[in-house]
Structures are given as structure tokens and as C-alpha cells.
Amino acid sequence: MRMHSIVVRCLPAVLLPLLAASSASAQEATNTPAATQPAQGSFYLRTKLQYISVGNDPSPENREIDKVVSTTTLTYGLRRDMSLSLDLPLVYEVEDSAAGTDREFGVNDLSLTFKYRPLQIDLNPVDSVRFAAFGGVEIPSGDGDFSSHSFDPFIGGVFTAILGRHGFNQSVSYKFNTGGDEFNTRAGDGPDDALRYDSAYLFRIDPAEYSADTSAATYLTFEMNGLYETNGDNEILIGPGILYEARSFALEATVGIPIVQDVDERPETDLVVTLGLRILF
Amino acid sequence: MKKFIAVAMLAVFAASWLGGCAGGASAGDSAAVARMDDTPVSGREVVLVVHGMSCPLCANNVNNTLRDVQGVTNVQVDMGTGRTRVTVDEAAGVTHGQLASAVHKSGFTLHRIEAP
Numbered sequence: 266m267r268m269h270s271i272v273v274r275c276l277p278a279v280l281l282p283l284l285a286a287s288s289a290s291a292q293e294a295t296n297t298p299a300a301t302q303p304a305q306g307s308f309y310l311r312t313k314l315q316y317i318s319v320g321n322d323p324s325p326e327n328r329e330i331d332k333v334v335s336t337t338t339l340t341y342g343l344r345r346d347m348s349l350s351l352d353l354p355l356v357y358e359v360e361d362s363a364a365g366t367d368r369e370f371g372v373n374d375l376s377l378t379f380k381y382r383p384l385q386i387d388l389n390p391v392d393s394v395r396f397a398a399f400g401g402v403e404i405p406s407g408d409g410d411f412s413s414h415s416f417d418p419f420i421g422g423v424f425t426a427i428l429g430r431h432g433f434n435q436s437v438s439y440k441f442n443t444g445g446d447e448f449n450t451r452a453g454d455g456p457d458d459a460l461r462y463d464s465a466y467l468f469r470i471d472p473a474e475y476s477a478d479t480s481a482a483t484y485l486t487f488e489m490n491g492l493y494e495t496n497g498d499n500e501i502l503i504g505p506g507i508l509y510e511a512r513s514f515a516l517e518a519t520v521g522i523p524i525v526q527d528v529d530e531r532p533e534t535d536l537v538v539t540l541g542l543r544i545l546f
Numbered sequence: 547m548k549k550f551i552a553v554a555m556l557a558v559f560a561a562s563w564l565g566g567c568a569g570g571a572s573a574g575d576s577a578a579v580a581r582m583d584d585t586p587v588s589g590r591e592v593v594l595v596v597h598g599m600s601c602p603l604c605a606n607n608v609n610n611t612l613r614d615v616q617g618v619t620n621v622q623v624d625m626g627t628g629r630t631r632v633t634v635d636e637a638a639g640v641t642h643g644q645l646a647s648a649v650h651k652s653g654f655t656l657h658r659i660e661a662p
Contacts, residue, residue: 302653303653304607304611305652305653307610342653345650345652345653385653387655388597389597389628390598390599390626390627391600392598393597393598432600475626477622477624477625477626479602481602512605513606
């Protein structure tokens with residue numbers, strides 16, 4: 266019942282961005298970056314809706330938190346090999362603690378990312394190998410406990426290879442946290458720096474071969490998303506997913522399940538469920 | 547440990563920037579030449595062989611960027627072969643260079659231009 270009410274309250278935050286014109290990015294798994302960008306002069310809009318459950322809180326409050334995060338990403342193609350993105354995350358959170366149940370709606374910190382792709386080798390009509398470097402800053406929303414109240418720069422790189430029906434993405438990024446609170450409920454947003462390491466494998470289950478009649482493709486995805494914080498906390502989530510991509514839109518769904526949790530300084534992630542929509546106009 | 551990771555990440559970023567400037571030169575030369583080709587399209591159709599369109603959204607990206615070229619009236623992309631059939635208004639004088647530039651802007655690689 267609680268999850269249902271969370272989703273219903275967050276629906277406007279999800280639906281409003283979809284009214285905007287957009288184009289989209291492809292060969293990118295749900296929670297792992299890819300070395301892909303929109304065409305020069307193009308915008309694209311992407312919306313992800315995530316249900317995140319955290320628990321085993323080491324703080325004296327012993328909190329259990331369910332949250333729904335709607336992240337809207339707007340990306341602009343500066344050049345064929347350069348892009349600029351802005352992420353806006355809206356959150357609805359239900360927190361159970363010894364003090365009772367607290368429900369809040371807020372805005373997490375925004376993220377501004379510049380991506381440059383110096384390497385692109387298109388081997389044939391389908392196959393491609395690419396590398397992109399990216400960097401940016403998380404901008405504080407200033408919204409109470411939803412914000413770190415600090416500007417946090419980050420830098421990273423991502424390698425993408427598409428070979429026939431197989432796609433691989435490998436990304437590493439490092440965030441210099443200049444603020445943040447102890448026992449933070451947002452993984453990687455505490456006072457210690459955060460190293461993210463993400464891998465994704467995509468397999469095109471249909472069609473087996475592209476042709477002139479191809480109008481859509483379906484992929485099975487498998488991701489491994491890791492987060493190491495310099496306070497010693499380390500967490501890895503794995504998850505299967507599915508991506509359906511037509512010529513004008515894409516739908517995606519994935520689950521994140523923790524397999525490594527060496528976390529003592531913040532609540533642990535119990536489960537992440539993500540739905541996404543990308544639209545091309 | 548923090549300093550080591552930070553320096554390593556900055557080194558990766560700088561190396562990729564420098565590598566992109568230097569290593570992309572030879573592949574970029576032929577592409578740049580193609581974009582300067584002011585040969586008009588002969589007849590109503592021309593076929594561009596495009597590489598790197600690994601997904602339906604990629605094909606639509608190329609489709610939309612080519613359709614933005616003044617004088618292009620239709621685009622059909624064969625994702626299997628990369629052959630992109632472009633129909634033009636002959637009176638508009640669309641050039642090979644304009645089409646090559648559109649493919650370049652879309653983020654993919656023009657392998658060659660063929661007669662239909």
C-alpha cells in the first residue's frame with residue numbers, strides 16, 4: 266500500500282517532463298553511462314523513475330527509508346563529440362524511525378555534466394568502439410536533508426563497444442565531496458569522496474540481424490554498479506534488465522540487488538527498481 | 547589513496563583529450579575532405595553508406611539530421627547494410643558535402659557515397 270501511494274504522488278514529476286520535445290541516447294544501459302551523445306544541435310530528454318529501499322541504518326535513529334526518485338536528464342549536443350547534460354532529481358521519501366513515520370517531497374542535488382568523446386571507431390554498419398571522458402559538478406539544491414549543500418566536482422571515463430548483438434559499457438568516475446552529512450541516506454553523497462565503477466552488458470535478443478525493415482530492437486541487459494567511498498564503505502549491486510528501443514522511443518526496466526555490502530557509515534541499499542522512458546521527436 | 551585516484555582520473559581525462567586531438571587526425575582528414583565536396587547529387591537519389599548505426603535510435607538520428615538538409619525530401623536507412631538512400635529535389639542543388647556534413651553532425655561515419 267505504501268509503495269502504491271509513493272508512486273502515485275510522484276507521477277506528476279514523471280509525466281511533466283515527457284511533454285517536452287526530446288531526442289534520445291541509445292546503447293546505454295539504465296544505470297551505467299555510455300560513450301554516446303546526441304547529434305550536434307539536438308536536445309534529448311530522458312526520465313528515470315526509481316524505487317529505492319534502504320535499511321540497516323548505523324545512526325542512532327535506526328531509520329528505514331523507502332523513496333521514489335524521478336530523475337529527468339536534459340542533454341544538448343554541442344558537437345558530434347561533445348555534450349552537456351543537466352540532471353534534475355525529484356524525491357518522495359517515507360522514513361520510519363523510532364520517532365515515527367515522516368513523509369517528505371524534495372529535490373536532490375542537481376548535476377551538470379560535460380562529456381567529450383575523443384575516440385570513435387565505426388568498424389562497419391553496426392559495430393563501433395568508443396571512449397568518452399566526462400566531468401562536471403553536483404550543484405546543491407539547498408533543499409534541507411535532500412541536499413549536501415555543497416558543490417561537488419566529479420570526473421570520469423567510459424568505454425563502449427558494440428559488436429554485433431553484443432554491447433559493453435565500462436565506466437569509472439570519482440566525485441570529490443566537499444560537504445555532506447554523516448549517516449547520509451544517499452549513497453555516495455556523504456562527506457567522503459566516492460568512486461563509482463559500473464559495467465553493463467547488452468544482448469540484442471531481437472532482431473538477430475538488422476535489415477531495411479528494422480523498426481525496433483529488444484535487448485536483455487545485465488549491470489554491475491559499484492560504489493566505493495573513501496571512508497571504507499563499498500557496495501555492489503547487480504541487476505538484470507530489459508530495453509525495448511524503437512526508432513522514436515525506448516522503454517527500459519531493471520532491478521538492482523546488492524551482492525557486496527561492506528557499509529558501516531550509512532544505511533545499506535536493500536533494493537533498487539528502475540523504470541525509464543526515452544523519447545525521440 | 548584519495549590523491550592517487552584523483553590524479554589518475556585527471557590523467558585519464560587529459561590523455562583522452564590529447565589523444566583525441568592527435569589520433570583522430572588521419573580518419574578525420576578523409577571525412578573533412580568529403581564534407582568539402584561540392585559535387586551536386588546527380589539525379590534524384592544518392593546512397594550514403596554509413597557506419598556505426600548500432601541501434602534503431604541511431605538510425606533515426608541520421609534520418610532526422612539528413613532531412614534537415616534543405617532539398618532532401620526523403621531518407622530510408624537500411625540498418626543491416628548501412629545503406630542510406632537519400633532522395634533530393636534536383637532543383638535544390640544538394641551537394642555531396644552537405645550530406646557528408648549532416649552525417650558527421652549526427653555522430654556517425656560516412657564510409658562512402660554511391661550511385662543508387
